Amino acid sequence: MYAYDEIDRAFLSERVSEFRDQVARRLSGELTEDEFKSLRLMNGVYLQLHAYMFRVAIPYGTLSSAQLRRLAAVARKYDRGYGHFTTRQNIQYNWIKLAELPDAMEELAEVGIHAIQTSGNCVRNITADQWSGVTPGEVDDPRIWAEVLRQYTTLHPEFSFLPRKFKIAITASDHDRAAIKIHDIGLKLKRNDEGRLGFEVLVGGGLGRTPFIGKTVNAFVPARDIVSYVEAVLRVYNQCGRRDNIYKARIKILVHELGAEAFARDVEAEWAQIRDSALVVDDDMVADIRSRFSYPDYQELPETPGELVRETDPHFRTWLHNSVAPHKEPGYAIVTLSLKPVGGAPGDATAEQMDAIADLADRYSFGEIRVGHEQNLALPNVAKRDLPALWRALDRIGVATPNVNLVSDIIACPGLDYCSLANARSIPVAQELTRRFADHDLAAMIGRLHINISGCINACGHHHVGHIGILGVEKNGEEFYQITIGGRADEGAVVGTLIGPAVRFTEVADVIEDIVEAYLALRARPDELFIDAVARLGVQPFKERVYATR
Amino acid sequence: MPLVKANVIVSDDFVQVADDAPLPDGAILISATRLLADAETILRRNGNTGVVWPNNRSVAELVPYLGRLAVIALVFPTFRDGRAYTQARLLRERYGFEGELRATGQVLRDQFVFMLRSGFDAFDVKKDSDAEAFCQVARRYSVVYQPTGDGRATAHDSRRALQDEDAR
């Protein structure tokens, strides 16, 4: 993980003291709410239905055990003993008091954690593949570059008051776990024909009211130029992005209105002016950042240790098959911890769970934890021989549900239970679905199927790109849900198609069951995934099935 | 609205002149349209000229006059509208403007750091309390992460300096 030095620590404490001053001015009346609002937002502080909400960044999804323990401590001391992991590598506290926030921030800053730019119309927390640096086949560790950009965008003097929020995601794998195509800027690390490191740059992806998949504006920007290129994109956007209509202010609308080619030309023209400037990422800087990511001292271990072979408990085998992924080092594995227990709120973890996971990370994963956009955690460095013992420990704290990537691994936003913008609830819908699909054999038979739920069109639950997407809407004061199918968030990202009229809260789970049954009846082979069946068949057969009896 | 320059509150020598009012002697601040309508005549008169430049107009249009303008005032119609930061950096870093770059409109203490780093050196501050706090607020951050025209050493520069020291 990335170790902060004195310079970063000085900066964080200056940031906390600035916010302390802002809170004091707000509480004394020197700042009006209108003036305070954009300041608090730039520190991740929202006002929700019941209380303030505090969103803390987990840059590129990497946490140390000490940091996770501190997140738990803050949950206990300043909140109600739990936190919610979001779809953008953040954790949210739902019950924080404004007057206590500066203290909570100070405690987090002590372990190098902050909430800078987790909200507001600025460059948000930069996200990356949660398996960065440990998954086989990466051209480089994307976190190095995420950190280069994190530093560059932190309190950027020119780009802190953009037309709208701005999200950047990075991956270095062919299989995209960072959903780069639905980000304002998506970066794919690659090597060109000469073997040089660089990025494919996609711009203009985003969900919300008008979903767009990002378009490639430059197929190869050399790594040394990535900061100047991003500056060129941001500068064009800051000058030309719309500010007259909040729904048209994202960069995706600018790219759409100009056309990707014209937009790319504007960016290239700006880039030409600043490319050879102080923005060049020199080798020194990369080496320095690289040196502050610690990589474990891996041992030479057997790929198939006896401990693994001897553990024949069928529950273990199921979990092993579902939640454990290959590692770049032989004898090691990446273990996903499901925060989607049957009947639970997706992405929620209690302080006790966080503490226990931190201890297990120390014992089994070189003290490192990862957070993914699917709202699950991962231990990225587990020796395979330790898997049986780890599984028992994870099972005891309720994070070994073997449903990763299956139908009950639901991504859901907080919805109307917490969120002041919501039209409808998300969490109870997710909970009911996890109960309907609680049977593991059934879920395994269905195979890979992502359900995403958002409580309003802001799409925090990424419903457009769920294999099945559920969107809460309001009709005459009642909760209704629109269902889309066929979306996906990975390298083949596409926005799902609406199947028909919205259905009531009480009908959602039945409708999803119908869709799944239709799929099981229609799939060409047992290994034809839901998403592939929808691509082959279109929405019509599913639509017929759902509305035939309704 | 107090005007802050070089960390202290100063009196404003420039008189803002409406588009239809006759031009007085002395230092004046006029609109972009008035300047562009008759720039050569206006810039030849006795007394300094400044222009209030809107944030939706390209500052490249000002290039022919930069050497003769004493003040360019850039506008923040709301706290949240950040276009003038880009204009400021372009004027300083690309077009080499060396006169006074003034921030006007919704100017609060919480923007001072951003404004200073973007090249502003004069601030039409909305609240007296913010103007008085200028000095303290402007020094709030000892660390900056990105290079801009203000020439401040970035975090990376400081790290490199530390390493060089260690190496010696």
Add this chain to the structure above:
Amino acid sequence: MTSPLQQKIKITGPSIVTANRTSDGAVIYRTAQQGWSVDLAKAAVVRTADAARALLAEAVADDLGAVGAYIAPVSIADDGAPTPGNLRERIRRNGVTIDLPVCA
């Protein structure tokens, strides 16, 4: 942003004014005594657009005490006490509709 007072005010039945408390975000209701209460039973109930506008104006003027004041519908129970008029207000009053991961 348009202030809530510039928007046209229309009410369809008994209404109250609610907001969140500045210091801790708690849900609060405007009382008839020009103050705030966390207890919906103490809320001032208005029945005309003019009365609603006046109550809201008074609430919005307290920028220091409360954030985001707005008019919300209520129903009046048999005992005369106001109860939340929609799901959102029910959730604000009674809390989330799900079990929290921990016992409060």
